[in-house]
Amino acid sequence: MTTDPPPPPSARADARRNRDAVIAAAMRVLSADPEASMREVADASGLTRTTVYRHFPSREELLRAIFxxxxxxxxxxxxxxxxxxxxxxxxxxxxxxxxxxxxxxxxxxxxxxxxxxxxxxxxxxxxxxxxxxxxxxxxxxxxxxxxxxxxxxxxxxxxxxxxxxxxxxxxxxxxxxxxxxxxxxxxxxxxxxxxxxxxxxx
Structure with missing residues (x-):
């Protein structure tokens, strides 16, 4: 059985930056409107929605990260x-x-x-x-x-x-x-x- 090699350090760093960018955007957006949607958070992050949902599949996951x-x-x-x-x-x-x-x-x-x-x-x-x-x-x-x-x-x-x-x-x-x-x-x-x-x- 083969396993996929771990992602290179540069990819992990990019993923971490993207995750942090989503959290920062969520804090800005939710501070202005606590009922803002995940779509609005994605737009504010400057990342694609696919990337945002890869890190946070649900609103609950995003809130958990902020907590x-x-x-x-x-x-x-x-x-x-x-x-x-x-x-x-x-x-x-x-x-x-x-x-x-x-x-x-x-x-x-x-x-x-x-x-x-x-x-x-x-x-x-x-x-x-x-x-x-x-x-x-x-x-x-x-x-x-x-x-x-x-x-x-x-x-x-x-x-x-x-x-x-x-x-x-x-x-x-x-x-x-x-x-x-x-x-x-x-x-x-x-x-x-x-x-x-x-x-x-x-």
Whole structure:
């Protein structure tokens, strides 16, 4: 039994460029019209429809690729924010800034079903954030009574709420970032020695 030889590197590079061009075109087109058709995406990409459909046989496949891009960017942002185990305020401000920025950039995805990705992709960025929370808690920087997994879940929920407020035009991006960072810091910061003696802040 014979097998076809693998495509040469130049062909693989061309295929990758074409795929990236389709994704970039889809982001532009869908940002302007979330209901735009695959034909409109193909036209905007500058490629033939045959080429577009070779990479993305369906709209769902194209959306999955865009969601995967979101997941990669979210994971990279979380790793950068927690690199070197910085302090709580620095991390929470970075988390707030990155969450709102990503929410704005990919706002056209808000109406789509994100479950097409699967749980692993939907929790992008969780691993570095959870590791940072565990380290920060061990050094007494975050609340000892809140399990790290719970802190992470609460962080995700608050970030989602901030993004939704921006998309609904209830807050502008700067306000959302500031409020989200302040809320995260207040929610997770371990009380000072003086506060621990005050029942009102326990």
């Amino acid at each position: 995967e891009l979101v997941a990669r960017e979210a994971d990279a942002a979380a790793r950068e924010a927690t690199a070197g185990d910085p302090g709580l305020e620095q991390v929470m401000r970075a988390v707030a800034r990155n969450a709102v920025a990503l929410g704005q950039r990919f706002r056209f995805l808000a109406g789509y079903d994100q479950t097409v990705l699967g749980e692993a992709a939907l929790t992008a960025g969780d691993d570095p954030l959870l590791r940072w929370i565990e380290v920060a808690q061990a050094r007494g920087e975050t609340r000892a009574e809140l399990p790290p997994a719970w802190q992470l879940r609460a962080l995700r929920s608050l970030a989602t709420g901030a993004i939704e407020a921006v998309l609904a035009e209830q807050l502008d991006a700067a306000e959302a970032q500031q409020l989200l960072a302040a809320t995260l810091i207040a929610a997770f910061a371990a009380p000072s020695a003086g506060d621990r003696d005050d029942p009102a802040v326990r």
